[in-house]
Amino acid sequence: MLVFWWGQGAAWAVPLLNEPILPVPECRMEDGAKVRLGRQLFHEVRLSANNAMSCATCHPLDQWGMDGIPHSTRADGTLNTMHTPTVFNAVFNLAQFWNGRVLTLEEQVDEAVRVDMGANWNEVVRKLSQEPQYREEFARVYRGGIHAENIRNAIAAFERTLTTPNSRFDRHLRGDESALSKQEKEGYQLFKTLGCISCHQGVNIGGNMFHRFGILGGGGEEVASEPGELDRFVVTGVAEDRHAFKVPGLRNVARTAPYFHHGSVATLDEAVTIMARGQLGYTITPKERTLLVSFLFTLDGETNGDCR
Numbered sequence: 001m002l003v004f005w006w007g008q009g010a011a012w013a014v015p016l017l018n019e020p021i022l023p024v025p026e027c028r029m030e031d032g033a034k035v036r037l038g039r040q041l042f043h044e045v046r047l048s049a050n051n052a053m054s055c056a057t058c059h060p061l062d063q064w065g066m067d068g069i070p071h072s073t074r075a076d077g078t079l080n081t082m083h084t085p086t087v088f089n090a091v092f093n094l095a096q097f098w099n100g101r102v103l104t105l106e107e108q109v110d111e112a113v114r115v116d117m118g119a120n121w122n123e124v125v126r127k128l129s130q131e132p133q134y135r136e137e138f139a140r141v142y143r144g145g146i147h148a149e150n151i152r153n154a155i156a157a158f159e160r161t162l163t164t165p166n167s168r169f170d171r172h173l174r175g176d177e178s179a180l181s182k183q184e185k186e187g188y189q190l191f192k193t194l195g196c197i198s199c200h201q202g203v204n205i206g207g208n209m210f211h212r213f214g215i216l217g218g219g220g221e222e223v224a225s226e227p228g229e230l231d232r233f234v235v236t237g238v239a240e241d242r243h244a245f246k247v248p249g250l251r252n253v254a255r256t257a258p259y260f261h262h263g264s265v266a267t268l269d270e271a272v273t274i275m276a277r278g279q280l281g282y283t284i285t286p287k288e289r290t291l292l293v294s295f296l297f298t299l300d301g302e303t304n305g306d307c308r
């Protein structure tokens, strides 16, 4: 842990307190036995109807928690219309899914098992109950033993540990003067002065509000959601929420291409250009784009924190 010294002459490690972005906490405390069980369940193919797919199929943890393709295929062979977001740092988001249709990680697991993995809970519980090792571990951790609610709780507990602390940017926020290059610091300044920060902020540099994507429908005229688009309108029924999505967190964003809810933008250069134009009505210069992207590259955190 860093100890901050406020006395005179302390030129090192003075945290930047007035910043609109907060560092990822270094460690999140969760019940160790639950987390171990949750990790195992996250990789368990028997959660799917065809015994061939686990959460990690679409959210591989050694690939920054997502599959890197525009649209994943569900267990039943149909395509997901929305692009797979990372599971890393999802715990910081105000709600889950691009349109925020569920509030908790537990509810999110429920939909993933039923829809993505095509399974039903009675069947999942039956399959896991056949395994003596699961019977023992569940009995140790939960009073109710192997039960849908306990499965959801264990996976969510594991997900709450999937944070990515200690990025170079967080070291900068914590006062390490040498963590960022001059260019990267300029990139962060530009991120603030251009106004990216008005939507991408807080611990996850996003994830704490919904916003319309692009200028489509910006004039208040009646516009339709696109086919298959699970936008915020689906949740609220309010016309202004058409094409609105949760502002995604930008931690590790350099590693989680392709971009946007449709996953059809392959590079960060392009994503940043679209954002400036669509969200801020501003055409960035190549120099500005380079600076912004160099800042975004400093957001890579550690995916194997020692809490687990």
Ligand code: HEC
Residues within 6 Å of the ligand: 042, 047, 053, 054, 055, 056, 057, 058, 059, 072, 073, 074, 075, 080, 082, 083, 084, 085, 086, 087, 090, 093, 095, 096, 097, 098, 099, 105, 108, 109, 112, 113, 116, 117, 155, 230
């Ligand atoms: C077939 C691929 C697939 C599988 C399997 C899958 N997911 Fe997902 N996951 C997705 C897609 C696609 C979305 C986005 C859907 C949307 O927003 O409408 C998503 C969204 C999420 C989110 C929300 C993240 C955010 O920032 O909003 C979490 C958390 C998550 N999945 C965890 C899980 C867990 C846990 C499992 C296993 C129980 C799982 N997923 C299984 C494809 C998958």
Ligand code: HEC
Residues within 6 Å of the ligand: 191, 194, 195, 196, 197, 198, 199, 200, 210, 211, 212, 213, 245, 246, 247, 248, 249, 250, 253, 256, 258, 259, 260, 261, 262, 268, 271, 272, 275, 276, 279, 280, 292
């Ligand atoms: C008015 C709010 C708003 C502003 C301002 C804004 N963004 Fe976004 N940003 C969003 C929303 C909403 C999305 C998700 C859009 C979607 O996928 O439909 C997004 C998505 C992104 C993505 C893609 C992330 C991913 O995982 O797919 C990047 C990168 C990004 N923004 C960077 C920036 C940068 C850089 C700026 C400043 C030039 C900026 N944003 C300004 C709201 C905003």
